[in-house]
Amino acid sequence: MLELYLLLAVMLAAAVVASETRNLLAAAVALGLVGFSVAIMFILVQAPDLAIVQIVVETLTVVFFTAVILRTTEIDTTVTSGLKMETAMFVAAFLAFGGLFLSLIIGVLQELPKFGEPLMRVAQDYIQLGLERTGAANIVSAIILDFRGYDTLGEATVLFTAVVGVLTVLRLAERRKPGEF
Amino acid sequence: MRGMSLIVQVITRLMVGMLLLYGGYIVLHGHLTPGGGFAGGVLIAAALILVSLAFGSVEQVERREYILSSILESSGGILFIALALAGYVAADYFFRNAGLYYIGKPLQMVSGGIIPLANIAIALKVGAGLFAIFLALGASRFVMKE
Amino acid sequence: MIPYIACVLLFLIGLYVVISKRNLIKIVIGFSLIEYAVNLFFALVGFKKGALPPIVTQPEQVRMGVARHFVDPLPQALVLTAIVIGLSTTALMLSLAMRLYEKYKTFDISEIRKLKG
Numbered sequence: 001m002l003e004l005y006l007l008l009a010v011m012l013a014a015a016v017v018a019s020e021t022r023n024l025l026a027a028a029v030a031l032g033l034v035g036f037s038v039a040i041m042f043i044l045v046q047a048p049d050l051a052i053v054q055i056v057v058e059t060l061t062v063v064f065f066t067a068v069i070l071r072t073t074e075i076d077t078t079v080t081s082g083l084k085m086e087t088a089m090f091v092a093a094f095l096a097f098g099g100l101f102l103s104l105i106i107g108v109l110q111e112l113p114k115f116g117e118p119l120m121r122v123a124q125d126y127i128q129l130g131l132e133r134t135g136a137a138n139i140v141s142a143i144i145l146d147f148r149g150y151d152t153l154g155e156a157t158v159l160f161t162a163v164v165g166v167l168t169v170l171r172l173a174e175r176r177k178p179g180e181f
Numbered sequence: 182m183r184g185m186s187l188i189v190q191v192i193t194r195l196m197v198g199m200l201l202l203y204g205g206y207i208v209l210h211g212h213l214t215p216g217g218g219f220a221g222g223v224l225i226a227a228a229l230i231l232v233s234l235a236f237g238s239v240e241q242v243e244r245r246e247y248i249l250s251s252i253l254e255s256s257g258g259i260l261f262i263a264l265a266l267a268g269y270v271a272a273d274y275f276f277r278n279a280g281l282y283y284i285g286k287p288l289q290m291v292s293g294g295i296i297p298l299a300n301i302a303i304a305l306k307v308g309a310g311l312f313a314i315f316l317a318l319g320a321s322r323f324v325m326k327e
Numbered sequence: 328m329i330p331y332i333a334c335v336l337l338f339l340i341g342l343y344v345v346i347s348k349r350n351l352i353k354i355v356i357g358f359s360l361i362e363y364a365v366n367l368f369f370a371l372v373g374f375k376k377g378a379l380p381p382i383v384t385q386p387e388q389v390r391m392g393v394a395r396h397f398v399d400p401l402p403q404a405l406v407l408t409a410i411v412i413g414l415s416t417t418a419l420m421l422s423l424a425m426r427l428y429e430k431y432k433t434f435d436i437s438e439i440r441k442l443k444g
Contacts, residue, residue, distance in 0.1 A: 038367050115329075115330060139383065153265065156306055158412050169423060
């Protein structure tokens with residue numbers, strides 16, 4: 001599991017770089033690094049479906065960010081050098097909140113089964129009955145398209161709504177004459 | 182949108198066929214190997230975005246591409262709902278799979294009942310939708326003028 | 328336990344970026360970091376040490392009831408749609424950010440709050 005810990009460290013370092021840098025294109029590239037290390041971690045936990053989807057989705061995310069940044073501006077004008085008093089106080093307050101959050105959530109995470117030994121009560125039935133009920137050898141496909149098909153229908157609806165939303169927001173507003181609605 | 186240099190155009194012309202073929206392979210074998218409709222659909226959208234970036238396009242071509250991709254996306258959605266309703270009409274309940282379609286021998290390509298058809302519908306929807314989003318975000322002028 | 332804590336740390340970094348940064352693109356990056364953290368947490372819950380990916384290659388063994396060790400496929404099925412939904416949400420937020428830039432010529436939210444009309 002050494003590779004998993006190294007990849008987690010790379011992911012956290014890239015996340016810090018993505019949030020603090022002044023150049024927005026560098027932030028988009030650092031976000032791509034976070035996404036690709038998540039994809040390699042998906043391979044290490046034996047989930048090849050998720051790894052394929054995460055790699056292509058991460059590529060498209062970086063392309064979308066770059067398209068928007070190159071059409072507008074690529075310098076972040078709010079990052080100033082030097083440490084102001086209000087940002088230091090905000091960071092201290094957030095660190096206190098983060099410490100409280102972590103201490104509470106460690107108590108919750110100890111109730112989960114140990115990392116590497118999941119309880120698979122429902123999944124045992126899916127694995128036993130998956131091939132003969134649906135005829136598909138890929139159990140994840142059998143789950144998302146047969147056993148839990150409603151979730152895929154909901155996802156198709158969300159994707160359709162997002163496409164309609166983007167195409168509506170970026171429409172060129174026509175000039176209205178005064179007095180016309 | 183301006184195109185890119187000659188080297189990029191030559192390599193794109195060589196690679197696009199293979200990218201679309203690989204995306205179709207991932208979609209059609211979604212019930213046998215890892216992948217499925219989502220991965221293949223996004224990969225097909227990425228191949229179309231590569232063509233659009235490398236060769237550039239003028240406004241009339243972008244408008245035609247936008248209309249075509251919106252028709253394809255809606256037809257993918259209608260196909261998915263039609264497959265689900267066909268299970269409702271012909272058999273017991275919504276999305277019913279077994280007993281209606283050809284289950285077949287496992288590990289063959291024509292097997293799995295409704296699952297390959299649903300994969301194709303999902304790939305159409307996701308691929309065309311993401312390409313329409315890219316045209317709206319990155320095109321030279323805004324796509325719709327009314 | 329340590330991978331779970333790293334996911335929670337990534338979630339906290341994303342939350343800090345959403346709350347305290349003043350640039351719109353940085354806020355969208357923060358939302359993206361939150362989504363990656365949640366998806367990774369789900370996928371890590373279903374891991375089984377020394378097991379195989381959930382693809383059946385020998386149907387006789389599964390049918391007889393001698394199921395080999397497989398990784399839990401249920402969290403993977405849930406995360407698969409969540410990744411694509413995350414991409415569409417990011418695209419919608421980016422389109423809103425671009426429209427705001429077209430109108431106010433800046434990404435700074437304190438400037439946008441001041442300028443009216």
